[in-house]
Amino acid sequence: MPQLLIELFSEEIPARMQAGAARDLERMASERLKAAGLTWEALTTYAGPRRLTLVVEGLPAATPDRSEELKGPKASAPEQALDGFLRKTGLTRDQLSERDGVLYAVIEQKGRATADLIPEMVEGIIRNFPWPKSMRWGDGTLTWVRPLKRIVCLFDGKVVPFAVEGIQSGDVTEGHRFMGSGHPLTVRSFEDYRKQLEDNFVLLDQADRKVRIVEGARAVCHAQNLEMIDDDGLLEEVSGLAERPTPILGEMDPSFLDLPPEVIRLSMKTHQKYFAVAAPPSNPASQASVPPEGGQTDSVSPPSGGSTREAGEGGKSVRALAPHFVVVANVEATDGGRALAAGNSRVLSARLNDARFFWDEDRKVGFETWLKKLEGVTFHARLGTMAERVERIAALAREIAPLVGADPDQTETAARLAKGDLASGMVGEFPELQGIMGGYYARALDLPTLASLRSAVPPHEGEGESARDPLPPLHGEGPRGGAERGWGSVERDAIADAIRDHYKPQGPADTVPTAPLTVAVALADKLDTLVGFFAIDEKPTGSKDPFALRRAALGAIRIVLENNVRVSLDGLFDLARPGADPWGFAWPGLELHRFFVERLKVILRDSGARHDLVDAVVETMKDTEGLGDDDLVRIVRRVEALDAFLATDDGANLLAGYRRASNILKAEEKKGPLPVGAVATGQPNQPEAETALAFAAEAARGRVERALETEDFAAAMTALAGLRAPVDAFFTDVMVNSEVPAERENRLKLLGQVRAVMGRVADFGQVAG
Amino acid sequence: MKQTEPLAFQDLILTLHRYWGDQGCAILQPYDIEVGAGTLHPATVLRALGKKPWKAAYVQPSRRPGDGRYGENPNRLQHYYQYQVILKPNPDDLQDLYLNSLKAIGIDPKLHDIRFVEDDWENPTVGAWGLGWEVWCDGMEVTQFTYFQGVGGIEVDVVSGELTYGLERLAMYVQGVDNVYDLKFTKEGVTYGEVFLENERQQSQANFHGYDVEGLKRRFEDMVGEVERLLAMRGPQDQALVLPAYDQVLKASHLFNLMDARGAIAVAERQSYIGRIRDLCKACALAWVEQERAAA
Structure with missing residues (x-):
C-alpha cells in the first residue's frame, strides 16, 4: 500500500510551538484524509527546529468507486419533468430503470487517484495551520510561523506536483544547517528520508x-x-x-x-x-x-x-x-x-x-530605601501606590495575627517588609524572584525595627476626602520588645520565611503556608488584592481575570481551610475594609462573599465533594442580608457530615420524607400563609404516629441545637436520624389533608416543625438527585 | 575564511561594512540624535514603511541611560554600538547571508554553537513589532534577527529583514575578552576603555544623579509640541515635515529614557509616556506613508 510523505521545511520554528504543531498536523491531515473517503494504516507526525513531517502508511492508490441511486419522476410524468431529470443526471432515458412506476438513475462515481487529492489537502493545511503566531515575509502574502522554504510531497515514491504561493513541491530536503553535507538531499521514501537526515546529523524525532x-x-x-x-x-x-x-x-x-x-x-x-x-x-x-x-x-x-x-x-x-x-x-x-x-x-x-x-x-541599600521607593510605584491607578498597599496589608495582617496564633508585632513587621524587594535591583531584573529575594535580604541585612518602619511612614499625600490616618489601627499600646529593639534570630527567621512565602500558594500545585506569621501575611496580601479590585469593580468575568483574583481567592480559601482558621468571611472582609473608604466606591462585601462561596464550591468539587451539599449547607444560618453560613472551615465540616449522613439508610429515607413534607407545605404556601404555633398533642382520636412525630421533632430540635452549639455535626445528623422512623410512620398512618380543619392545621404545623428542625442542619431542598 | 588574528573593534565594523556593501546595501553613517536602539534611525523605521525597496547598513550608537554602570561592570554600558542592516523586501536567503557575515568576522559555525532562538521583537515606543530570533553564539545573544510586521502602529506593506548586531559583544567574543574595556579598538592596541571608560563614568553619574528632572520634563513637553507643530506645517513641495518631526520624537524618547534613569517615572506614568511617544511616532509613520503614496 502506498505511503505519503510530506515535509514542510522552514526557518527555525520556536521550540515551544513544535509539539503543538505536530499534534495540529496530525489532526488536520486525519480530518482531510477522512473527508476524502480515504483510510490508512498509520499516520505519524514529527516536529523539529526546521521541519514538520507527516508520514501516512497504507493509503489506497485511489478513493473507492461510489454509486448512488437517485429517485426521479414517475414513469407517467409529463415530458418536461423527465427532461429535467435527465439534464440533472446527464443520462439518457434508456439508462434509467423503472420500479413500481417510478424512474431511478444510478450515478456511478469513479474513485479519484489519491495523488490527485493531495495538493488541495496540503495547501489547505498550510493556509489554515493554527500557529499561535505567524508572519509574512518578503513581498508575499502567505503566512507561516517563519518563512516556509520548501515542501516535500511524495506519494508512493513519486513527487506530487503542486505549488503554494510559488513554493514548488518536490523530493528535496536538507540536513543539519552546519554539520550536513551542504548538498540538497533527494529522498525516495520516509525510511530513506529519515536515514538520509540522520546521516546528515538531523534527529527527526x-x-x-x-x-x-x-x-x-x-x-x-x-x-x-x-x-x-x-x-x-x-x-x-x-x-x-x-x-x-x-x-x-x-x-x-x-x-x-x-x-x-x-x-x-x-x-x-x-x-x-x-x-x-x-x-x-x-x-x-x-x-x-x-x-x-x-x-x-x-x-x-x-x-x-x-x-x-x-x-x-x-x-x-x-x-x-x-x-x-x-x-x-x-x-x-x-x-x-x-x-x-x-x-x-x-x-x-x-x-x-x-x-x-x-x-x-x-x-x-536595604528595606528602608526600597519601601520609600514604593511610594512612587503605582499598584493600580485607582488603588493607590504600593506604599499605601503595604500600609493596608500591614494593618490587616496585624488584625489577622491573633486569629492564626501569630505575634502581632512580628506579623506587622513581616507585612511591612514583604513588598520591599519589589524595589530591589535583583527583582527588577528577575521578577520571578519576588519574595524569595526579600527572604534572603531579610536574613542578610539588619532588619528595621517595627517602630522605625512605622515612623518611616510618610504623611499621607493627596489631602482631602480620602486622607486617612497614616498609622494603622493598633491593639493596645505601641510595639514592645523585639519590635523596638530589633529581632532575635528565631523571630528574624520567621519574618524572613513570611516574606519569602507570602505569595503562596501561587497555583493549585503550590503548597500552602503553615507558619502562623506567613499565614497572616499571605492572607492579608490576598484579601487586600481582592477587596481592592472588587471595590473598583474589576471583577473577573468569564475567561477574563487579568488580576488573577480567582487564584487569590482560591489561595485565601486554601490557607484558611488547611490551617483551620476559624473566622467568618464577612469578619475577614471587614478586617480588610479600610477605615475610611479611600476608593470612593460601594463596599463590595456582599459580592466578595458570594465569590468566595463559589470558589469554595470549585475547591470542594475538585476534591470530589458534592457541591450541591455546599449549597444545602450555606443556605442555612442566614443573616439579615440573606447570606448563610460563611465560616469556611465549618462549612466544609458540615458538608462532610451531611455527605456521610446522606449515604446512610436513615439519611436517604429522611431525605425522601423531607421532600414529601416540603412538597405538601409548598403547595399549601401557594394557597396562603401556613398555620403557625404550637403543635397539639394527645388530642382525642389523634393518631399515635402524629403524636409520636411531634415528640420526636421536639426532642430532635433540642439535640440539634446543642450539637450545633458545640459544632458536633455528626451528633446533629444523629439527632436527625432519630426523625426517620417517626416521619415514615407518619406518612404511612396519617392523612395530612383531613376533612377536619383543626386536624389538617395541626398536621401542617407539625410538618412545618419537621422542616424547620431539619433546616437548622442543612437546606435539604438543595440536595440534588 | 580563516582569521589569523582576531579582528579589532574597528576592523569588525569595516569588515561588516565591506560585506554588506557587497550585498548592495547603502552604507550609512550613524544618525546624529541620541537613540535607544539602531532601529530608531529613520533609515530603518521610516524606510520600512511603504512599498519601495531599500537596503542599508550602518553603525548606530545606542543610548540606554538606565544601563550605565559607571564603567564598573565588564558587560553593561549606557552607550554602545549596534550594527544595523535592513533589507526590504527580505531576500529568501537572508539567514545564509547573515551566517556568511559571521564567517567574515571570524566565527566558524563548525566550532561554535549558532542558534536561532525565538524572539518576538517589539518596540512599544515606536509601535513596531516583528517575528524572528535572537541569534545565539555559544549562549550569547549576538544578533537580533527580525522580520518586520508592523511599524509605527501600521502593518507593513512589504516585509523587511532587520539584523541588529551587538558589536561590543561580538568583538568580545571574537577577541576572547571578558571585559569590554579590554577590547582592542585598533589593531595597534588602543583599547575600548581608553576610548570610552571615562565617558561611561561621567555619563552614568549624570544619567542617575545629574540631570534636572524638571528640566527634562519641560523639554519633553517642548518636543511633543514641536512634533505636532512640524507635522501641521507644509514644506516647499507641500509635504508634511515628517523627517524633522520624527527627529523631535527621537529627542522626546531620549528625554523619557533620561527621566526613567533618574527614577522620575512612576509605574503608572510610564504607560502614558510610552503611549504619547508611540502616538507621535504613529503620526509620523502615517504622514510618511501618505507622502510616499502621493509621490507615486
Missing part, C-alpha cells in the same frame, strides 16, 4: 533528541563525578532548539556559588537554557544549595547518599550546586566543544556578574 540529551548530559556529568539536575520543562525546550543536540559540560567560576542558588538556577535556565549540576552528596564542593522547587516542571532527584543538609532558610532539604552547567549545543564541534564550552562559561559569568552586582548593591 523529538523523543530521540530527548534521549540523546539526557544520556549525553548524564554521561558528561558522571565523567566528572557530578549529577545533572533533571528539568523536564527545560528538556522539552532544548530538544526543540537543536537538530543534533549535543550536551557539553561547562565550568562556572566557583566564586559565584555564594549567590542564592535560586538566582544561579534562574540565570542558567531562563537566560541560558543550561541544566544545573549538583555536586554528589559525598563531595561538599560548594556553599550554595539547591532547594527543591515548588514549580511543575522542575524535579530534583533526591540525593542518593542521603547527605542533605538543612538550609538556613526554612529547613528544607537541599543539595549543593556544583560550579558547572550543561549546555546543549546544536553541533558536535570540531574541537570536541572546548571553544564552545569556554564561550558559554564566559556568557554565564557575565550573567552572574550582573546578578552579583544586584546582590551586592541591594545589600548596601
